[in-house]
Amino acid sequence: MKSFLKILLIIVGLLLLAIWSPWTKWSIDFRPLFGIQDPGEIAGLVVNSLAGNIEVTLDNQVVGSASEDSPLFLDDVEPGEKLIKLRRISDVENAYWNYSRVIDLEVGTTAVLSFNLGPNEDYSEGNVIFFEKKSSTSQPTINFKFDEDNVNLQVETQIYRNLSKAGTDVPLDTLEQKSIKIVKAGFEELEFKLLPEDEEDRSRVKDFNIEVEVYLMKQPVNVLTTNDSGAV
Numbered sequence: 001m002k003s004f005l006k007i008l009l010i011i012v013g014l015l016l017l018a019i020w021s022p023w024t025k026w027s028i029d030f031r032p033l034f035g036i037q038d039p040g041e042i043a044g045l046v047v048n049s050l051a052g053n054i055e056v057t058l059d060n061q062v063v064g065s066a067s068e069d070s071p072l073f074l075d076d077v078e079p080g081e082k083l084i085k086l087r088r089i090s091d092v093e094n095a096y097w098n099y100s101r102v103i104d105l106e107v108g109t110t111a112v113l114s115f116n117l118g119p120n121e122d123y124s125e126g127n128v129i130f131f132e133k134k135s136s137t138s139q140p141t142i143n144f145k146f147d148e149d150n151v152n153l154q155v156e157t158q159i160y161r162n163l164s165k166a167g168t169d170v171p172l173d174t175l176e177q178k179s180i181k182i183v184k185a186g187f188e189e190l191e192f193k194l195l196p197e198d199e200e201d202r203s204r205v206k207d208f209n210i211e212v213e214v215y216l217m218k219q220p221v222n223v224l225t226t227n228d229s230g231a232v
Contacts, residue, residue, distance in 0.1 A: 044110030045074040047086065050126065051116040052096075057085040065089065079107045088117040097124050106131050108204060114192060118217065121147075125217035127180075127192055131208035140172040142194065142210045146182070151216070154181040155194075172210065175202045180212070187216040 047056050049066040056063055056072050059082055066072040081104045088096035096117045103111055115126030134140055144153060144167040153160040153168065156178055160168055178194040194210065195202045 041079070041107060042075070043077045043079040043105035043107060045072075045077050045082075045084070045105070046110055046112045047072040048112070048114035049116075050114060051088075051118075053089040054115065054117065055087045055089050057083075057087070059083050060085075075110075077105055079105050081105075084111075084113065086113065086115055086117060095119065097121050099124075099126070101128065103128070103130050104132070106133055106208065109208060110196075110201075115215075116217065121215070122218045123220070124215060125188060125190055126215045127190065128211075128213040129194065130211050131205070132211055134207065134209045140206060140209055142170040142172050142178075142212060144168055144170065144212045144214065146214045146216070148184055148187065148216050150184060151214075152183040154183070155179075172205070175199075175205060177202070182214050182216065184216055186219055188219055190214065190216060 045056075045058070047054060047066040048071045049068050051068065054066045054072075056065060058074075058077070063074060064072045081102055083100070083102050086099040088098075090096060097120050099113075099115055099117065105111055109131040111128070111130040113126070113128050116124060117126075118124040142155070144163070146163065146165050146167055149164050151163045153163055155170055158170075160170070175195065177197070180192050180194050182190040194212070195205060
């Protein structure tokens, strides 16, 4: 109660000063008094579940969950290195692989994580998209990395073949939406959109390189059983 009265008195005092001030223009920002950050000083995080319900932990604190129909949106994350953990919710302990990664969230950007968490890493799939500040004179690039070798990457109509885990850098020539397709023999194909759907959000990307990490899922192997005579 005392804190509220103190803040109220400060606001009233500033308003009186503004009225009595000889200057015709005096900008007063009350947001810091209430712990409200400027939009230019925060980052964001989006988590998409490709299967089941996923619990999201940020710096060891549960911040929400994502389902196939309802992504988790966090638009007021403090920038900097954040430990992000994804756990598929299940009544059976250790039934699914858990994803964990430290990501450096840049001011004014939103990292996007989309995952299907399977019983282990081999049978899980997904992608992580985040941003790194580029030098002022360089052209922005899309930096792809994979969890497997001999991967084929398609960016719109351009195809890059037999890429290693280290991946490749693709020039970001325009800010138009881009469709990404990842193909590898013996693995499920993975497709996703790269950029935000909103044109204004896409315009902010021009000052950053886009980091894309891809996790491919092995195709299940059909096990054939035989009878005593050896017939299938």
